[in-house]
Amino acid sequence: MSATLSTRFELNGQPVEAKVPARTTLADCIRHHLLQTGTHVGCEHGVCGACTVIVDGAAVRSCLMLAVQAEGAKITTVEGLSNPDTLSPLQAEFHKHHALQCGFCTPGMLTTAHALLSEEPDADKERIREVLSGNICRCTGYIPIVEAVYAARYAYRKDKTPVKT
Numbered sequence: 001m002s003a004t005l006s007t008r009f010e011l012n013g014q015p016v017e018a019k020v021p022a023r024t025t026l027a028d029c030i031r032h033h034l035l036q037t038g039t040h041v042g043c044e045h046g047v048c049g050a051c052t053v054i055v056d057g058a059a060v061r062s063c064l065m066l067a068v069q070a071e072g073a074k075i076t077t078v079e080g081l082s083n084p085d086t087l088s089p090l091q092a093e094f095h096k097h098h099a100l101q102c103g104f105c106t107p108g109m110l111t112t113a114h115a116l117l118s119e120e121p122d123a124d125k126e127r128i129r130e131v132l133s134g135n136i137c138r139c140t141g142y143i144p145i146v147e148a149v150y151a152a153r154y155a156y157r158k159d160k161t162p163v164k165t
């Protein structure tokens with residue numbers, strides 16, 4: 001049995017603390033200890049992308065990171081991308097483009113796309129495909145997902161200049 005350790009970080013803007021066995025993944029800590037179940041767990045070994053969260057601005061597979069490694073980090077999950085009353089522009093474009101069916105992959109798609117567009121709001125479709133290539137969807141198909149991310153770029157522009165195509 002591994003030792004129980006304390007880890008403190010910021011989760012969706014709120015300071016949190018969890019006492020977890022040392023080998024607990026960040027994904028399990030977020031879901032089972034902090035009860036934020038929007039982050040999904042599929043393969044548990046870094047292949048499917050369903051568990052992607054944003055750690056200090058970067059998209060990270062939370063099944064490959066230990067909870068204790070998150071000490072002091074700022075973490076955003078899919079719950080942190082919008083408020084409870086409205087869809088974010090990115091979520092709205094997923095809805096508009098029918099970019100989900102069962103929704104299992106969707107939290108990882110949204111967090112990955114959010115991290116990308118926050119850094120590269122003029123990302124073209126090739127770049128979007130490249131970045132999303134590590135996220136597996138087994139029912140929607142990728143074209144509507146790429147179209148949705150592409151259409152959401154306007155929301156990430158700081159200077160409101162037209163997005164390059």
Ligand code: FES
Pocket residue numbers: 040041042043044045046047048049050051052061062063064
């Ligand atoms: S559950 Fe983490 S990449 Fe699949």
Ligand code: FES
Pocket residue numbers: 099100101102103104105106136137138139140
């Ligand atoms: S919407 Fe079902 S796996 Fe992507």
